[in-house]
Amino acid sequence: MTLEFTYHPAIIAGEDSPQTFSLYFLGERLILPKGVMADALHQLPWTQDSVSAKPVLELVLGDVNGQALRVVELAEIPEGYEEVSLRDYLLASNEDTFRVVNAAAQLRYWRSTQNFCSRCGTGLTPIANDRALVCPSCSYRSYPKISPCVIAVVRKGRQLLLANSNRHRTAMYSCLAGFIEAGETAEEALVREVFEEAGIQVKNPQYLVSQAWPFPHQLMLGYLCEYDSGELNIDTTELNSADWFDIDDLPLLPAPQTVARKLIEAAADRVRTGV
Ligand SMILES: [Zn+2]
Incomplete structure (x- = not known):
């Protein structure tokens, strides 16, 4: 199947953007439904399941086939899931899933390392109309680093x-x-x-x-x-x-x-x- 992937205009969801699918991380490692790695070329690594574990962070990456995909970092592995090296997953994935997981991993890393304004030290917050974090004190914006x-x-x-x-x-x-x-x-x-x-x-x-x-x-x-x-x-x-x-x-x-x-x-x- 071919995936249509488009970035969401911001990393927080608007009211018109249902959060349907989730891709889970444990730090820099992926948390995948058990069995995905055995057939990674043909299965999607994200899931419609909602796990009960409290997120460490979450953001909206974009739309995959018209449905919003959340990127969620957890502190533990939920039942029915297993942790997988990001590198191992990417090297086993096809081009469509490679693209989405690649983007998800980079945004998770950026969000997890950008908590405070590098100019004045105030906590950064997501904004509604840009894929960025903004400082409420001095208006400095942090964008994903490339x-x-x-x-x-x-x-x-x-x-x-x-x-x-x-x-x-x-x-x-x-x-x-x-x-x-x-x-x-x-x-x-x-x-x-x-x-x-x-x-x-x-x-x-x-x-x-x-x-x-x-x-x-x-x-x-x-x-x-x-x-x-x-x-x-x-x-x-x-x-x-x-x-x-x-x-x-x-x-x-x-x-x-x-x-x-x-x-x-x-x-x-x-x-x-x-x-
Ligand atoms: Zn600032």
Whole structure:
């Protein structure tokens, strides 16, 4: 089934917006009806059940197929539910549920970390006509934070530059990535990050695809680029290893839903088709 998803104009519900479905969190983990993970590609993670546990926080995310979806953080797991890692769920979900749960996780994180005005310290409150929190004392508004990052696969002939990060718990190799600094373009950040992490100069960055990633609020901008010069010299504070891999002999790669995997496959396709 295809989901129609639209954001609600505010994070509190109006009288004309029935709160029909709920998606539950326990801190940064999801609380799902038992069994959803066994068939995550075909089941929705939200529920019409109303649990008796008192919410730690709640907000309205948007409308899914015309019905309002609440995001609710609980302090305990209700009967009939189980806790699931957000990352595990996202990597098993389809594109429709990925989009909704991704947005829900980012708004929950924002709401749970924005309680007081950063200018004057007064408690923030939701407002009726904006997806924001406002300070009743000085009118400062807090919007959900988004942190743009670049992620890139570097191509040299038939080879792709891939790295095993210190953050990876497996032998998986992925693209190089990093946060964009204030004042930088995405292309400048890409060139800087690849050089800082791998000692390689790149050229011809081509934007391909983006993906929101809720850890906690990244927006990954995915690029293909080409090797220009330099020898591999990795930053060991970020990477365990990095190497050039032939497109027909690639190592363990990230899950198919990730922007990294999409970039790697797009780069390999371009080599095969001679683009
Ligand atoms: Zn204030």
